[in-house]
Amino acid sequence: MNCKYFGECGSCRNYKDGYEGQLLKKIELNKERFKDMYSSEIDICKSPDSGYRARAEFKIWHIGDDIQYAMNALEHKGVVIIDECPQVNEHILKLMPSLLKEIKDKQIDKKLFGADFLSSSSGEIVVSLLYHKKLDTEWELQAKEISQKLGVYIIGRSRKQKVVVGQDYVTETLHVNGSDYKFMQIENSFTQPNPRVNEQMIAWAMHQFDGINGDLLELYCGAGNFTIPFASKFDKVLATEISKSSIAAAKNNMLLNDVTNIEFVRMSAEEFVQALDGVREFRRMAEIDINSYELKSIFVDPPRAGMDEESCAFAARHDNILYISCNPETLHRDLIYLTKTHDIQRMAMFDQFPYTDHVEMGVKLTKKA
Structure with a gap:
């Protein structure tokens, strides 16, 4: 990699x-x-x-009026601003820049501090957006538009609040010893x-x-x-x-x-x-x-x-x-x-x-x- x-x-x-x-x-x-x-x-x-992770968590970093993905720096000395991560699978990698653009264009970036991705191997994705504020009906309307445009499911999370746009899981298919096994993988639970x-x-x-x-x-x-x-x-x-x-x-x-x-x-x-x-x-x-x-x-x-x-x-x-x-x-x-x-x-x-x-x-x- x-x-x-x-x-x-x-x-x-x-x-x-x-x-x-x-x-x-x-x-x-x-x-x-x-x-x-x-x-x-x-x-x-x-x-x-490379491309081995189907689950990933990123910070959202605010620089002036712009937002970027960020990760903890080596030895936890601040953060590193990133625009890609070759650890994640091709579906998450492709989604990352377009999601950030839509969030900014729809003006739902205020108080946003994190984005978590959960993907199946076939490209089904749930994105959890983490906020330091209560989410209202306007947020949900904008999130629905992003969901439909990008073909992903979106979950908004803030303290004691979870707003699901679409669904909160993906269905993964694993190939083992010539057999296929299907698994419902739920957002915010271990997979x-x-x-x-x-x-x-x-x-x-x-x-x-x-x-x-x-x-x-x-x-x-x-x-x-x-x-x-x-x-x-x-x-x-x-x-x-x-x-x-x-x-x-x-x-x-x-x-x-x-x-x-x-x-x-x-x-x-x-x-x-x-x-x-x-x-x-x-x-x-x-x-x-x-x-x-x-x-x-x-x-x-x-x-x-x-x-x-x-x-x-x-x-x-x-x-x-x-x-x-x-x-x-x-x-x-x-x-x-x-x-x-x-x-x-x-x-x-x-x-x-x-x-x-x-x-x-x-x-x-x-x-x-």
Whole structure:
């Protein structure tokens, strides 16, 4: 990727040796990090060199009567004014200048401080415009005109206010192992930002469950990014997630993909463990016959903080553990606990965020003989 803001913009930090150079640094760093518990090869899932982000957030910077996109400068020393970002996919890249022009022409730039983009691979886009003022009917009329002219959906956000022009989601299609999976991705909720790496992550995760029978338990399921494809590998899947909007999207995604063997439950991982062990009763579990599940396998994809010791102890009850992590540091901490009872069979590194220090990791563990 060539970017004229390398060395100024804080979004990219590891750029001097190109894509392959920054990838090699990450591989070596994580081989060293996990060498005390895993010495085999780490599977590597690479990203496209540019145009890989389907989700992006930009500041809107006011210079006199003009407005520009801006990003935090390297080392957070002010901001960098930009007119393009080669990280984003072709649809967002094309939209950025024309959107800014329309906002200025329609005079809805006052108190505007941010623009967030969410795009599908086919070019469906939701743009969220963030304001330090209440939005009125005149704003909505102008936003509708921009929406129709540019062929995008627009959401206006200010404190305690959300104005939707069109819809607040896009529908993404992921291609995995010769199959297509459709996902409703809702504005302002978590989605994987790099769809091409996401496809590789799902394919790798599915492969780790080859030849494993029974049912699957999934904690931290989000909107069903992994859950929906996993349904083809197991008799039944029981999936939990704390976010109400994510559970609603997951249930919709199940319908989009004609999947019928998943039960989604809105509760935290900690609550689910308490329910399963009879510590607490939850009405949300009332209609689920937990005894009908043969749960020998568990899949976890926790937030950056990883899992607490109670959740690790619960995961360790299962014969097969598949762990996807967005934070290798907390993953290493959790593996110290999990490798007391399980052996690591495979590890993978997913380069979701090129030119940064961040990677996602995958680990398959099986119970010790």
